[in-house]
Amino acid sequence: MLKNRIIPCLDVKNGRVVKGINFVDLKDAGDPVEQAKIYSDGGADEICFLDITASNENRDTIYDVVERTSKNCFVPLTVGGGVRSVEDINKLLNCGADKVSINTAAVQNSKVVEESSKKFGSQCIVVAIDAKKNANKWEIFTHGGRNNTGIDAIEFSKKMEDSGAGELLVTSMDRDGTQVGYDIDLMSNISSKVNIPVIASGGVGTLDHLVDGIKLGNASAVLAASIFHYGKHSVKEAKEYLDSKGIPVRI
Amino acid sequence: MNVTIVDYNSGNISSVINSFSEVAKDKVNLEVTSDLSKIKSSNKVVLPGQGSFKSCVDALNNINGLVDTLNEFAIINKRPLLGICVGLQMFADVGYEETKTKGLGWISGKVSKIDNQNGKYKLPHIGWNQLNIIKDSKIFKGIENNSHMYFVHSYEFVPEDKNVISATTDYSSNIVCSVEKENIFGTQFHPEKSDKIGLKIIDNFINL
Numbered sequence: 001m002l003k004n005r006i007i008p009c010l011d012v013k014n015g016r017v018v019k020g021i022n023f024v025d026l027k028d029a030g031d032p033v034e035q036a037k038i039y040s041d042g043g044a045d046e047i048c049f050l051d052i053t054a055s056n057e058n059r060d061t062i063y064d065v066v067e068r069t070s071k072n073c074f075v076p077l078t079v080g081g082g083v084r085s086v087e088d089i090n091k092l093l094n095c096g097a098d099k100v101s102i103n104t105a106a107v108q109n110s111k112v113v114e115e116s117s118k119k120f121g122s123q124c125i126v127v128a129i130d131a132k133k134n135a136n137k138w139e140i141f142t143h144g145g146r147n148n149t150g151i152d153a154i155e156f157s158k159k160m161e162d163s164g165a166g167e168l169l170v171t172s173m174d175r176d177g178t179q180v181g182y183d184i185d186l187m188s189n190i191s192s193k194v195n196i197p198v199i200a201s202g203g204v205g206t207l208d209h210l211v212d213g214i215k216l217g218n219a220s221a222v223l224a225a226s227i228f229h230y231g232k233h234s235v236k237e238a239k240e241y242l243d244s245k246g247i248p249v250r251i
Numbered sequence: 252m253n254v255t256i257v258d259y260n261s262g263n264i265s266s267v268i269n270s271f272s273e274v275a276k277d278k279v280n281l282e283v284t285s286d287l288s289k290i291k292s293s294n295k296v297v298l299p300g301q302g303s304f305k306s307c308v309d310a311l312n313n314i315n316g317l318v319d320t321l322n323e324f325a326i327i328n329k330r331p332l333l334g335i336c337v338g339l340q341m342f343a344d345v346g347y348e349e350t351k352t353k354g355l356g357w358i359s360g361k362v363s364k365i366d367n368q369n370g371k372y373k374l375p376h377i378g379w380n381q382l383n384i385i386k387d388s389k390i391f392k393g394i395e396n397n398s399h400m401y402f403v404h405s406y407e408f409v410p411e412d413k414n415v416i417s418a419t420t421d422y423s424s425n426i427v428c429s430v431e432k433e434n435i436f437g438t439q440f441h442p443e444k445s446d447k448i449g450l451k452i453i454d455n456f457i458n459l
Contacts, residue, residue: 001380001381001421001422002376002378002379002380002402002421002422003378003379003380003399004378005378005379040446045378045379070265070266070269071269071272071273074266074269074270074273074443074444074445074446074447074449074450075401075444075445075446076401076403076444093262093263093265094263094265095265096265096266096269097263098263098266098444118306119262119302120262120263120301120302121262121263121301121302121303121306122375122405123301123375123377123403123404124262124263124301166375166377166403167375167377195367195370195373195374196373196374196375197373197375197377197378220373220377220378221378250379250399
């Protein structure tokens, strides 16, 4: 049967890992390639890089990181952050990314999703949705969570599915960085409205939160950053825990 | 030995190149090309494929003489060829993604959308699923039954002759996961993204 996936995410800035694994004997703790390799050797089902490089002149650093990682990691690699155009997607795929996640550009112009999924296939197009609760709905935020668009996240999810997205990476802006758990209502709402897989993101602090994301949020995959950094939990521990709770995982 | 990965603008093949390079190291001369003479002189050919059935078939046909060269290589000269994902699907007579499109016709059958049972199953089928090996295949040497492989697809190959199926995987129904017909091999999953066990399959193919 198909297994639920665990995806560790690394924030990369100017080609260096910002937060990362700090507990193993790393030659270079800031090297994304080495960290990705540790995750994949530890059983990560996929690896995700979020490029948070702010300045335009350093944006090319991510291409080198992706190129070196893909020569060392033989599990799927998703890269997001600052992806603006079909040409950006093309460059990342050529460097060895298996999927590209699109956030702001997808909101501003859904044609980017339509064109890229047609050109490269839906399998490599992930739309990243950053949503925040407002009264009784969730609204889409762009530009790394700074701009509120007022767009309804559920409606937008369906639109992205129709535009050709292969997966949705859903992050709750209310929960991101809080370690109090995923926004389960948001995940289950979107998951029930679309037929493409949903990756839950934002707020994981314990292994039980991963369980909830899958069991209650109906996510196909769970993405987490900080619980895997600084040695709190390894991917292997997370998988064994999910397995003990009856969730199918690749062990 | 010369192994050629056919580069016919079928989308993203960098992971295929990386994984074959990792396995090939210095013992195999790996080429990534659509050059017909290089394909003809290869010992083995890899046919990747991403995107839709139609886009891959169109891309093959766009390179003058490529389909004939592949036919000669795999069907007339019976040299080993491995199709990956849509590369495998194109072995069929016909595919129904986007619109009805003629395939290579190497293994009789069709490629149709996976039955998602009215939304019960998400599509694409993305992630790690298990091999259910139903017949010995040379590329599964040393691979345990129920090993996990990485899949990403919404369409499945349905061959007429079930004897060509070497493994299935369970998603909605028993989906064809790999085929072997004489010198022709195909995997619906991505060995290049299936970690060490995927590299082992690539190694098996290279060492045929």
